[in-house]
Amino acid sequence: MKKVKIKSPANIAFIKYWGQRDKKFFLPYNDSFSMNLSSCYTILEIEIIEEPKIKKLYVKDYDKDKFEIKHDESFEKVINFYNRAKKFLKVKKDYGFIIYSYNSFPKKAGIASSASFFSALALGFSWLFEKKLDKKNLSILARLSGSGSSCRSIPDGFSWWYKGNKSNDSYAVSIAMPSYWDLVDLVLILNKGEKKVSSSEGHQNVETSNLFKYRLLSLEKRIKEIKKAFFKKDFTYFGYLLEEEAISMHSVMMTQKPPIFYWSGKTVELIKKIIEIRKIGIEGYFTIDAGENIHLICQKKDEEKFLKFLKDQKEILQIIVNYPEEGAKFI
Ligand code: DP6
Secondary structure (H helix, E strand, O other): OOEEEEEEEEEEEEEOOOOEEEOOOOEEOOOEEEEEEEEEEEEEEEEEEOOOOOEEEEEEOOOOOOOEEOOOHHHHHHHHHHHHHHHHOOOOOOOEEEEEEEEOOOOOOOOOHHHHHHHHHHHHHHHHOOOOOOHHHHHHHHHOOOOHHHHHHOOOOEEEEEOOOOHHHOEEEEEEOHHHOOEEEEEEEOOOOOOOOOHHHHHOOHHHOOOHHHHHHHHHHHHHHHHHHHHHOOHHHHHHHHHHHHHHHHHHHHHOOOOOOOOOHHHHHHHHHHHHHHOOOOOEEEEOOOOOOEEEEEEHHHHHHHHHHHOOOOOOOEEEEEOEOOOOEEO
């Protein structure tokens, strides 16, 4: 076989990864927890080339109809990951390859586009190097891409990333299959542009926020409580914790030096509307990653009611409806 095709989902974090206690191995300060997204994914093809000097990356954006060759930092990240992957898997031989990658959604807009891409590439490199890895080692490999959250796109459904003590015990596992809970993530696109500060840049300065140590303290309890609420399917408490967590992470972002403001006025307007509509029994909760777009988490029974309500909101350019999904796989 000279070529394989892989599909891997983005994920939305219910408990966030923000800050690295080890910057070389991308080890997080805390455990994090996420759900894989059915409609936000990367399709990646990797072709093996006889000539090892040939290494190429072609990308097609969700709104384009042609693949474009990349020579920018995205290509550099692929090469850095290739070298780290070789080291991790103790591969000596040099390989030539061509990658074609397509994203089903706007990239770098706070929908974890690098998580879907790098988790797919982790599977791609394991194939290229002829290594059959279990999910644990694939998750570690994905983490070493530098997009830490990609390790949560390897397992199926709902993933828990254990922060671990060292590189070989920091990885994500599935704590429930996609069918466990019929949660829906309505991604509300308010801006299709790319964010100005990347997560990798943001991670570097978390320690400069005076709130960071309080965030870590408060996380100890929130992490335990959200796991309990999840296994009880207590949606109201789960949602409360979800919002508390998003606000906690963004408070750190806004107080680190230099501060990062991912939210826009539109983000705040919509947050208020989501809180308001709960009062009439349409129950949904917001969470936000590194971007201005909102992830509205509700249960399947309320999906239609929300879609009806949201279609009249002028801030929203597009809605992407997501259900829990399997992890990275060959297709
Ligand atoms: C705010 O370093 O994994 O989304 O490289 O952009 O994928 P990317 O980011 P990464 O940090 C993710 C930060 C976050 C929170 C989260 O997903 O846990």
